[in-house]
Amino acid sequence: MAAAEEVKLFRNWSSPFGLRVVWALKLKGIEYDEELEDLSNKSPLLLQYNPVYKKIPVLVHNGKPICESLLIIEYLEETWKQTPLLPEDPHQRALARFWAKFGDEKVFETMRFGILLKQGKEQEEAIVSTIENLKYLEKELKGKKFFGGERPLDS
Numbered sequence: 713m714a715a716a717e718e719v720k721l722f723r724n725w726s727s728p729f730g731l732r733v734v735w736a737l738k739l740k741g742i743e744y745d746e747e748l749e750d751l752s753n754k755s756p757l758l759l760q761y762n763p764v765y766k767k768i769p770v771l772v773h774n775g776k777p778i779c780e781s782l783l784i785i786e787y788l789e790e791t792w793k794q795t796p797l798l799p800e801d802p803h804q805r806a807l808a809r810f811w812a813k814f815g816d817e818k819v820f821e822t823m824r825f826g827i828l829l830k831q832g833k834e835q836e837e838a839i840v841s842t843i844e845n846l847k848y849l850e851k852e853l854k855g856k857k858f859f860g861g862e863r864p865l866d867s
Contacts, residue, residue, distance in 0.1 A: 719744040722758050722770040724751055728820070729781040730769040736785045740795045744771075782812055811852065818845045 721737065721744050723730025737744050749758055749768050761770045761777035770777050771784045778787045789797055798805045822845060826838020 718772070718774050720747060720772045721745070722747045722749055722755075722761065722772070723768045724749050727768055729816075732781045733769045733771060733784050733788075736788050736797055739797060740788060740792050742788065742792055782809075782816070811849075814845070815849070819849065 719737070719742060721730070721733055723733065723746065725748055734746075747755070747757070749755060751768070754766060758768065758770060759766055761772055762768075762779045765779060767779075769781055769784060770779050771787070772778075773787075773791070778784050785797065798808050819842065822838055822842045827835060827842060830838055
């Protein structure tokens with residue numbers, strides 16, 4: 713990273729979405745400053761940088777904010793070419809994006825809104841759905857350490 717570049721990450725200590733960005737930054741060797749947010753008392757800067765959703769993570773690169781973890785990672789890939797996180801092959805790259813979206817929308821959201829926030833029959837149905845979704849992930853990972861292979865960057 714050039715000395716003139718400023719990279720700052722707004723996140724919460726426990727957010728898996730913020731951690732996803734931290735891992736990407738570290739794997740790519742990008743130096744950054746971190747602002748840990750109290751989500752019950754969001755900072756004016758966070759609200760300024762993400763006025764639409766008002767949530768973390770937000771990456772600010774030279775004063776320009778990027779919101780949503782998967783979009784931040786795509787931005788990192790396009791801006792810092794060293795140590796690619798996604799496979800070079802377009803099909804493998806699409807599969808990596810598919811599994812990331814699946815994890816967010818099918819696994820995390822079902823657990824969060826179905827299991828943790830529901831009760832009774834709705835919760836039981838969410839548990840069954842979550843187990844099915846986790847089986848898909850388990851099948852995809854079988855025999856591999858990472859979705860791509862033995863390293864996070866294998867394709």
